[in-house]
Amino acid sequence: MKNFLLKKIAILAGIVVLGLTFSSFKDDDKNFQVTKNLDVFNSIFKELDMFYVDTIKPDKSIRTGIDAMLEALDPYTEYYAEEDMGDLNLMIKGSYGGIGSVISYYKGRVVIDEPYENMPAAKLGLKPGDVLLEIDGKDLKGKSVAQVSELLKGQIGTTFILKVERQGVKKPLEFKLTRESIQIPAVPYYNVEANNTGYIQLSSFTGKPAKEFKDAFLALKKRGITSLIIDLRNNGGGLLDEAVEIANMFLPKGKEIVYTRGKMKQWDRSYKTTHDPIDPNIPITVLVNNGSASASEILAGAFQDLDRAVIIGTRTFGKGLVQTTRNLPYGGSLKLTTAKYYIPSGRCVQAIDYKHRNEDGSVGRVPDSLTTVFHTAAGREVRDGGGITPDMEIKAEKTPNILYYLIIDKKIFEYANDYCVKHPTIPSAQEFALTDDDYKAFKEMVSKSDFKYDRQSDKVLKNLKEVAEFEGYMDDASEEFKALEKKLSHNLDRDLDHFSKDIKSLISAEIVKRYYYQKGAITQQLKNDDELVKAIDLLNNPEKYNGLLSPAKGKQEQKTTAEVK
Known part of the structure; x- marks a missing residue:
């Protein structure tokens, strides 16, 4: 018996040694x-x-x-050379040394697009449309937006002379600017909406979003809000810790908000709430869309998995990957994906599998049929692998094609500049409205500018004609095609009238921004925000709000949807 045990131990030891040898061979080969x-x-x-x-x-x-x-690998793993570190720091910290203005390309020159309130550009009077001519005597003609941006940025406290050309002013203007630490606000706007409903727009998780959010929320509490809307639409994310900190304002101490899993144990971490919440009971809705990603999905997903808020909008982007920065020689840095994150139900929202690419190198979203069902704390069904699906889905409105071209051709930008020259003042952001005469003037400006835009109907019709000719149907259908071509004929005046609501809304926001900055533009945009209206209505209907957070209601709605299909 003793010999048998010794022999067995020897065999097991041999297997272990053999395993270690194979492992060693594998490592050596790699x-x-x-x-x-x-x-x-x-x-x-x-x-x-x-x-x-x-x-x-x-x-x-x-x-x-x-x-x-x-x-x-994936689009989030990137190398930053020493000269590009400013971009990485801006991404992480949300701050840089500069003048505080968005710049863009317009008619062959770089111009001021949007100065930020209370920052050097705005305080010294730079305006949208100002053409940047020189920086410290250096001619900017032929420079790209990126090149001019680098010249405007620099060490905090340094000064330079900027020469600009302004519409309606004969001689160039000169400004002596001092670079400051520019912190892009994570909470650009908050307010009390109808029926004591608080609204906070959270645009980013870089910088100090948790502090900004807390300050905004406490200010709204003092104004007597009884419910809250958190707007995460088009918030591409940022720092994971900040999302956890904001969640902690509404969730009990000790709740796991998110955990990460990577190749190395050092990336395996659990993030829990660490203190008592500010308000554990206030009803909350969260607005999301396909531009809500990363930390936005952590916050929205934690609220959904813990049944703390109703998520409203369209399905989120689906970024369930975590990035870490690693220092490299010669002042560079590598931002690389080191882990996936999982929200309280245990699901990962990553929508694209970069590891398993198609033969041509392309990648696609994980199909809904391959996703897995998880459950919220109350037992509601939720799924992984495709972002956060809202509790109340709202069909996203498609941007009219003509509006896209009006934006990229800067026709709206141009009209807003002309409008400001003619109107030294306007009513408040809430009261401002574009008149019929104003819109008529805009239409005339666009018509005179030889504005061209691509129409999808023309492309589809052309493709259909080619297929019909190839398959031999053209002889019998030629008259029908002629009639359809006549119906779909290019008519700028008709399109400007047909999509006037969307175009007017954007023109109004662009004009108001010139007088009341970003807050004014947001105020104007929210006046026509259907999702905001639906969120307010839901918060003022406790029965429906609580029903959406209960598993019985969720199952009933799924049954109704299935019957409709």
């Missing part, structure tokens, strides 16, 4: 492949540098190789 391929890459570059017919630029060539390698 290390060999790494060394081999780095050596090949190094040799290829040396050969190119010595013998290629034209001169090779080392930085550009190697950067191309790095970017191609990272592109094969």
